[in-house]
Amino acid sequence: MTTLAIKDLYVSIDTEQGNVPILKGVTLTINTGETHAIMGPNGSGKSTLASTIAGHPRYKVDSGSITLDGEDVLSMSVDERARAGLFLAMQYPVEVPGVTMTNFLRTAKTALDGEAPSLRHWTKDVKTAMAQLRIDADFAQRNVNEGFSGGEKKRVEILQLELFRPKFAILDETDSGLDVDALKVVSEGVNREHSKGEMGTLLITHYTRILRYIKPDFVHVFVAGRIAEEGGPELADRLEEEGYDRFTAQSAVEA
Amino acid sequence: MAETTHTEISPDTTLEGEVTAIGDLDGKARIGAPSGTGERPAAIDGFTEEGESLPGGDDGTGQLGFKKHSHGNAPVVPEASRGERRRSFDLADFPTLTGLEEDWRFTPLKRLRGLHTDALSGTAPGIEVGGAGNVTVETVGRGDARLGSAATPEDRVSAAAWNAFTEATVITIPKETVADGEVMVKVTGSTSEAAAQHILIHAEAFSKAVVVLDHSGSVTLAQNVEIIVGDGAQLTVVSVQEWDDDAVHVSSQQAKVGRDARYKHVVVSLGGDLVRLTPSSIFTATGAEVEMYGLYFADAGQHLEQRLLVDHAVPNCKSRVTYKGALQGVDAHTVWVGDVLIRKAAEGTDTYETNRNLILTDGARSDSVPNLEIETGLIEGAGHASATGRFDDEHLFYLMARGIPEKAARRLVVRGFLTEVIQQIKVPALEERLSESVERELAAGNL
Numbered sequence: 103m104t105t106l107a108i109k110d111l112y113v114s115i116d117t118e119q120g121n122v123p124i125l126k127g128v129t130l131t132i133n134t135g136e137t138h139a140i141m142g143p144n145g146s147g148k149s150t151l152a153s154t155i156a157g158h159p160r161y162k163v164d165s166g167s168i169t170l171d172g173e174d175v176l177s178m179s180v181d182e183r184a185r186a187g188l189f190l191a192m193q194y195p196v197e198v199p200g201v202t203m204t205n206f207l208r209t210a211k212t213a214l215d216g217e218a219p220s221l222r223h224w225t226k227d228v229k230t231a232m233a234q235l236r237i238d239a240d241f242a243q244r245n246v247n248e249g250f251s252g253g254e255k256k257r258v259e260i261l262q263l264e265l266f267r268p269k270f271a272i273l274d275e276t277d278s279g280l281d282v283d284a285l286k287v288v289s290e291g292v293n294r295e296h297s298k299g300e301m302g303t304l305l306i307t308h309y310t311r312i313l314r315y316i317k318p319d320f321v322h323v324f325v326a327g328r329i330a331e332e333g334g335p336e337l338a339d340r341l342e343e344e345g346y347d348r349f350t351a352q353s354a355v356e357a
Numbered sequence: 358m359a360e361t362t363h364t365e366i367s368p369d370t371t372l373e374g375e376v377t378a379i380g381d382l383d384g385k386a387r388i389g390a391p392s393g394t395g396e397r398p399a400a401i402d403g404f405t406e407e408g409e410s411l412p413g414g415d416d417g418t419g420q421l422g423f424k425k426h427s428h429g430n431a432p433v434v435p436e437a438s439r440g441e442r443r444r445s446f447d448l449a450d451f452p453t454l455t456g457l458e459e460d461w462r463f464t465p466l467k468r469l470r471g472l473h474t475d476a477l478s479g480t481a482p483g484i485e486v487g488g489a490g491n492v493t494v495e496t497v498g499r500g501d502a503r504l505g506s507a508a509t510p511e512d513r514v515s516a517a518a519w520n521a522f523t524e525a526t527v528i529t530i531p532k533e534t535v536a537d538g539e540v541m542v543k544v545t546g547s548t549s550e551a552a553a554q555h556i557l558i559h560a561e562a563f564s565k566a567v568v569v570l571d572h573s574g575s576v577t578l579a580q581n582v583e584i585i586v587g588d589g590a591q592l593t594v595v596s597v598q599e600w601d602d603d604a605v606h607v608s609s610q611q612a613k614v615g616r617d618a619r620y621k622h623v624v625v626s627l628g629g630d631l632v633r634l635t636p637s638s639i640f641t642a643t644g645a646e647v648e649m650y651g652l653y654f655a656d657a658g659q660h661l662e663q664r665l666l667v668d669h670a671v672p673n674c675k676s677r678v679t680y681k682g683a684l685q686g687v688d689a690h691t692v693w694v695g696d697v698l699i700r701k702a703a704e705g706t707d708t709y710e711t712n713r714n715l716i717l718t719d720g721a722r723s724d725s726v727p728n729l730e731i732e733t734g735l736i737e738g739a740g741h742a743s744a745t746g747r748f749d750d751e752h753l754f755y756l757m758a759r760g761i762p763e764k765a766a767r768r769l770v771v772r773g774f775l776t777e778v779i780q781q782i783k784v785p786a787l788e789e790r791l792s793e794s795v796e797r798e799l800a801a802g803n804l
Contacts, residue, residue, distance in 0.1 A: 156758050159750065184760035196755045199715055199746040200774025209769055210759035245773075246755075262759065 103134045104171050104187070104269045106155075106302060111166035113147075113154050124150045126327035127166070132270065137296065137303040139313060139338060142324030143346040148306045149193055151324075152274040155304075156190035157183050170269070185214055187269030191259040191276050198246035203258070204228075206246045207265060214266055231264045235291050252279040260291035267295070272304045277312035289315030310342040325349040439666065439696045439730055444509040448520050451513035460512060463692040463724055465660060468631045470577045470605045471551045472514050477521035479550025482576050484526050488541040492566065493529040503527060504557060508583035508611035511635070515609040518579035521553035528568065529559045530592070536566035539784050546576030549603060554578060559585045560592040562615070567593040567784060573628075575601040584612035586620045588642065593621040595782055596636075599794060600629035607633045614674075616642030623782055624651040624680075626661045627794050637666035640674040640703075647676040651693070652778035652791075654798045655721065657686025664694040667710070669703035675737075678710035681778050683771055685798075687720035693743075694726040699736060707737035714745040715774050717767070768799055 113125035124147045132138050142148050154161045155168060157180040168175040170186055178186060198206065207228060212218045219227075232239060235257045247255050256276050263271050273292065277285055293316060296303055305316060313335070321337040322329045323346075330349050331337065436442050442460075443450060454473045456466045466473060486494045497504070504525055510516035530536055542556070558568055564587065586592045600606060606629055614620045626632045638647040653661040667676045682691045693712045714723040727741035748770055756766035775795055782788050 158754055179763075180754060180757035181760050181762050181766075184758055190758055192755070192758075196751045198752050198755060198770060199713075199748070200770045200772075201756075202773065205769070205773055206756075206759075209765070210756075210761055213760040213762065213765070266759070 104302065105134075105169075106132045106175075106188075106270050106304075107167075107169045108151075108155075109167045109169075111151075111154070111168065112164040113150055113161050114164055115150075115160055115162065121162075123164070124161075124327055125154070128328060130322065130329070132302040132304055134269065134302050135296075135299055136320065137305060137316065137318045138320045138322060139305045139307060139316075139318035140322050140324055141307055141310070141338065141341060142330075143350055144308065146324040147327040148308075148324050149274050150327075152190055152193075152272045152304070152306050155183075155188060155272055156180065181213070184268075185216075189263055189266060189268030189271045191256075191263055191271065191273045193274040193276075193278065195247050195255040195259055197248045197250075199248065201246050202243055203246055204242045207262070210262070211265060227265060231261050234294070235261050235264075236287055237261060253281065253284040256280060256288055257284065257291075260288050264291055264295050267298075268301060270302045270304065271295070272306070274306050275308060276305075277307055277309060285312060286315060292316055310338050313338045323349060438732075439698045439728065440668065440700060442511055444511050445516060446505060446510060446519055448513070448516045451510075451516050454513055460664060460694075463690075463694075464633055464662060465631065468605065468660065469514070469607070470549070472517070472577060472579045472605060472607055475551050477517055477551050477553035477579055479552035479577065480548055481522065481552045481554045482544050482546035482572075482574060482578060484554075484556070485543040485545075486526065486528060486540065487543075488569075489536040489538040489566065491531070491534055491537050492540050493527075493531065495527045495529075496524050497527055498524055499555075501525065501527070503559070504555065505583070507557065507559075507585045507613045508581060508609065510581065510609065511611075511637075512609070514579045514607045515581055515635070518553040518555065518581050518607075518609075521579070522555040522581075525555035525557060527557045527559070530561060530564040530566040530590070532561040532587070533563045534561075534566075535564070539787075540566055540568040542568060542570045544570060544572045544574075546572075546574035546578065546600070546604065549575055549577050549605075551577045551579070554580045556580070556582045557585075558582065558592070558594060560587055560590040560618075562587040563589040565591040567595070569595045569597065569784065569787060572596070572598050572600055572606065575604055577605045578607070580606065580608040582608060582610040584610065584620075586612055586614045586618040586645075588615040589617045590615065591619040593623070593783070595623040595625070595784070595787070596634065597787070597791070598624075598626040598629055598632050598634075600632070602628065602630060604629040605631045607631075608635070610634060610636040612636075612638050612647075614638055614640050614642075614645045614647055617644040619646050621648045621781070622650070623778070624649075624653070624663060625778075625782075625791055626651075626653040626663070627791075627798060629659070629661075631660045631662075633660075633662040633664075635664045635666070637668065638676065639666075639668040640671050643671050643673045645674045647674070648781070649676070649678045649680075650778045650781045651680035651682075652775050653680075653682040653691055654775070654795060655682065655684045655686075655689035655691045656798065656801065657720075658688050659686075660690045660692075662692035664692070664696070665710075666696045666698065667708065669697070669699045669706045669708065672703055673705035674703070675707040676710075677708070679778065680712045681775055682712075682714045682723060683717060683775060683798075684714065684721035684723055685717040687718075689718075689721040690723075692724045692726075694724075694728070695741065696728045697730065697739070697741070699729075699731045699733060699739060701732040704733055704735040705737055706733075706739065708739050710741045712743045713774070715771065716745065716747045717771065768796070771795070771799055 111128040323331040725743040
């Protein structure tokens with residue numbers, strides 16, 4: 103079992119208006135096999151947490167720690183984190199000019215595993231995974247994300263999740279912008295990988311609807327840069343009925 | 358002319374019309390925004406969102422927006438059609454360049470080192486031709502009747518070169534002959550005096566050959582390469598510019614393409630201070646196909662320019678143009694202008710041209726101008742596309758977040774981008790050499 107531990111994390115960003123604190127003391131521990139949902143209103147810092155774990159240079163860690171089985175994640179470069187087993191399914195996957203999906207997937211797999219995948223198996227794995235996620239075969243020859251629709255980009259993120267087999271998957275609002283059919287396809291992909299029992303999942307979402315397809319073990323409600331409430335799946339049900347008003351009102355009073 | 362009516366600066370977006378993309382000079386990272394967020398179109402003088410604003414007082418007898426043609430001290434009058442551009446062997450027919458001319462407006466004349474003003478009396482770079490035993494190679498005087506049969510200068514530097522060369526190299530692939538190897542033409546410069554050079558490549562009817570013009574060394578060179586692709590011939594001409602850093606090279610490479618001929622032209626510009634190529638393909642009979650490819654990689658301070666013309670003057674010909682460029686470093690500048698002209702008679706034409714640029718660092722500038730001029734509606738197809746993208750921190754983050762180290766990520770992008778053109782050469786040894794050259798370019802930029 104592997105453990106991703108986030109302790110008392112403070113993160114800020116530099117803007118033209120100066121330094122803005124976003125995360126204000128986040129503590130969270132995820133183990134292999136667990137699914138944690140992080141829910142919260144816009145601007146609460148959910149995506150900042152995801153990007154900080156992956157090492158996006160925009161986010162500055164002011165204090166606190168992130169460790170993977172005790173190893174200091176914050177001292178690793180972005181690619182080292184990926185090779186250590188962290189995977190971020192991005193909210194806005196970028197289009198990468200000049201690199202075909204096929205070339206990209208094989209290069210990444212080689213970098214992650216430290217050796218090139220056996221060509222025969224790899225080609226078959228890619229084909230199978232693409233078919234399961236209902237991604238057209240011709241996407242393999244297209245440049246990474248270039249001209250893909252929002253839903254196609256999200257499916258391609260999950261394709262990578264299934265092919266790269268990370269120790270921890272962080273899904274940053276993977277559900278946003280998906281129609282019901284695409285949401286099901288994407289959720290099935292996550293569940294397929296999760297069910298192998300070798301991955302922990304951190305599911306970041308604004309809406310509760312994805313939780314009908316991906317069942318969380320734990321739910322954390324993010325408000326104003328910290329966890330305002332934690333609980334089991336029942337907390338998600340309550341949020342679905344009541345919304346975030348209860349938390350945002352409370353946070354406004356505190357402020 | 359389907360010249361542009363507006364410009365956008367917007368990475369990762371396919372555009373039609375004139376595109377100028379400039380790497381961020383202020384070094385601000387564009388992070389957090391999804392790619393393709395459109396910025397406001399930049400204004401062009403004389404243009405509004407409705408199109409060109411016309412000066413008042415037009416009496417309706419002249420061409421819209423243009424002063425009447427007159428000789429003497431008249432302002433520069435753009436040709437009404439690309440097909441009307443002046444062509445002449447007489448230098449006096451081309452006024453002294455000011456830099457305002459449509460076809461010179463992107464070229465820094467100061468860096469031409471006199472090619473547009475001086476007598477081109479320097480020693481021409483050496484030429485060695487080898488590689489194919491059944492191809493005829495001659496060195497002839499300027500009186501040889503064959504010279505000037507395929508090409509007529511279209512600009513001042515080309516006309517100056519025509520008037521200055523003392524001897525020319527004529528390469529003939531005889532009728533129905535398949536060259537028994539790649540014809541390697543090594544052009545090696547050793548002086549920076551302004552000089553002229555003339556080369557004629559004649560692929561006679563039903564012959565087949567690959568001719569590589571391999572430029573290296575140091576030059577200030579005005580060059581005319583005329584190319585005849587005979588009926589049913591299959592000719593590939595590859596022009597490789599791996600000059601020394603100080604070289605200035607202006608080259609007109611005009612081809613006349615015969616009936617049912619197949620002509621492929623590939624430009625690879627990597628080295629030199631200023632390289633300006635004007636390749637053109639002129640269809641003279643039906644049934645021919647032309648492919649024109651280009652690859653350019655500009656480093657800091659380099660100016661690499663290519664201006665193409667595909668002249669569909671006759672029916673049922675096909676053309677494809679694909680040029681790709683990468684830029685890195687401050688004041689790396691590339692220019693691509695692609696003119697495609699479909700004349701009234703050219704029914705059944707099928708044409709498409711594409712230019713793609715990849716800006717790797719801040720401070721580089723890429724100009725891209727696809728022009729399509731269509732005088733008949735009875736065509737198979739005609740299109741063009743231009744896209745200029747920026748390899749930025751977000752691309753890098755995405756690739757690194759998948760485990761790919763930074764250097765490998767950058768190389769992955771550039772290699773993938775440029776390989777398409779290198780693969781068109783089909784001369785394995787040369788492809789390998791050029792791939793290595795591209796790797797060196799990348800390494801030189803600390804990428």
